[in-house]
Amino acid sequence: MKHSLDILPLSAWIDTNGKPLIIAGPCSAETEDQLVSTAHLLANTGKVNVLRAGIWKPRTRPGEFEGIGSIGLEWLKRAKEETGLLTATEVATAKHVEEALAAGVDVLWVGARSTANPFTVQEIADALQAAGADVPVLVKNPVNPDLSLWIGALERINRAGIKKIAAIHRGFSSFEKTAFRNEPMWDLAIQLKTIAPELPIINDPSHICGNRELIPYVTQKAIDMDMQGLIIESHIDPSVAWTDAKQQVTPAALADLIDSLNVRKPESNNPAFEDKLAELRQQIDKLDDQILKTIGDRMKIAEQIGEYKRDNNVTILQVSRWDEIVQKRVQLAKALNLGEDFTVKYLELLHNESIRKQNEIMNVKTTAEA
Structure with missing residues (x-):
């Protein structure tokens, strides 16, 4: 806003x-x-x-x-x-x-x-x-x-x-x-x-x-x-x-x-520059769409996990699993030249959203219980 x-x-x-x-x-x-x-x-x-x-x-x-x-x-x-x-x-x-x-x-x-x-x-x-x-x-x-x-x-x-x-x-x-x-x-x-x-x-x-x-x-x-x-x-x-x-x-x-100081100024009235920038931004937009779709697919699986935990009376938070995720993904992120701080914050956001969705599911009674 x-x-x-x-x-x-x-x-x-x-x-x-x-x-x-x-x-x-x-x-x-x-x-x-x-x-x-x-x-x-x-x-x-x-x-x-x-x-x-x-x-x-x-x-x-x-x-x-x-x-x-x-x-x-x-x-x-x-x-x-x-x-x-x-x-x-x-x-x-x-x-x-x-x-x-x-x-x-x-x-x-x-x-x-x-x-x-x-x-x-x-x-x-x-x-x-x-x-x-x-x-x-x-x-x-x-x-x-x-x-x-x-x-x-x-x-x-x-x-x-x-x-x-x-x-x-x-x-x-x-x-x-x-x-x-x-x-x-x-x-x-x-x-x-x-x-x-x-x-x-x-x-x-x-x-x-x-x-x-x-x-x-x-x-x-x-x-x-x-x-x-x-x-x-x-x-x-x-x-x-x-x-x-x-x-x-x-x-x-x-x-x-x-x-x-290196004061950089945008190059104006340069069609070649603007065309190339627009092309690169289109690539970013496409990747952003793919990332969001992939996150949506990930959350659907998280919901299934929530249902499975609920049906088997298992707690939402599994600390050992979370530690495993962080350790493996940080190693991969380093190999991809991504910053560790960024990776951890990103994973935390994903984890918090997964917990939120699973919590919703865990606290909704099944049809059989209603």
């Missing part, structure tokens, strides 16, 4: 010369010199469109640095005047919105913790509407993988009269420990794009990675997935940053990173 957002395309509110939008700057505004000096270095690269800096920092635990506060808005104003860069900061309350707008901040974003709370998002939306604001508002995905919360936050901001909207994909929290600070869960970003095709999505590799070493990999993948921009934390000296030191890069490293 598609969601109708009344929004303007990215090109209508910022000119990037056809390149990805680049938002960069320190995680936190720490001192006036730190922020302004970083801004000059970023501006000198010629690759940054918007200077970002956290003024108010919602921290997980009290006692940590929670932002320099309102005085930092004056530093942002100075940085803008001296470099010509647009400015951006996070807002989490109506007061933040009012102060940021009064200070002339050009772009606002709603953080992951705020997106997770509809009351907070509505407060921000009401403040924007009351001010008659016409600034771009970027909405980060919620901390947990909840697509409805993300869409709901975007809708609330949009209904407040804001048409310059984009989503920020910053990854999701997960109990499973991996190399990432926040699991990318690219499939959720793809689902959002499918639901709202007109919505620009900006990737936040800093928060996905949690360390600067992984940032090149994630940025390239984001661009390959047709995300319209990047928001990257950059500090004049990350080693002494007051917050998130490990995931910030220097302005020089940021410039090198952007230079290294």
Whole structure:
């Protein structure tokens, strides 16, 4: 189901010369010199469109640095005047919105913790509407993988009269420990794009990675997935940053990173290209139809197994059989150059549907019992 957002395309509110939008700057505004000096270095690269800096920092635990506060808005104003860069900061309350707008901040974003709370998002939306604001508002995905919360936050901001909207994909929290600070869960970003095709999505590799070493990999993948921009934390000296030191890069490293990106553009007005692509897509469609038909045939057999188990008073779940299936199919998948994670998830989906169908059959009385 598609969601109708009344929004303007990215090109209508910022000119990037056809390149990805680049938002960069320190995680936190720490001192006036730190922020302004970083801004000059970023501006000198010629690759940054918007200077970002956290003024108010919602921290997980009290006692940590929670932002320099309102005085930092004056530093942002100075940085803008001296470099010509647009400015951006996070807002989490109506007061933040009012102060940021009064200070002339050009772009606002709603953080992951705020997106997770509809009351907070509505407060921000009401403040924007009351001010008659016409600034771009970027909405980060919620901390947990909840697509409805993300869409709901975007809708609330949009209904407040804001048409310059984009989503920020910053990854999701997960109990499973991996190399990432926040699991990318690219499939959720793809689902959002499918639901709202007109919505620009900006990737936040800093928060996905949690360390600067992984940032090149994630940025390239984001661009390959047709995300319209990047928001990257950059500090004049990350080693002494007051917050998130490990995931910030220097302005020089940021410039090198952007230079290294392979920005692929679709080839237009090329009949041979379009014909070949259409041919390959037809092959995919045919295979998808075959796969679904095969799954349907598999489920019919699962139903027969359910009937047999019911008639012989056998439990649905047979753990040893499930373990055998996973082990054999994963080995085959490796031979076919399929990822193990994909294979296991696919098998789990099949298994859950088989269990559901067998459960229905096991709990339906036979004619003789009725």
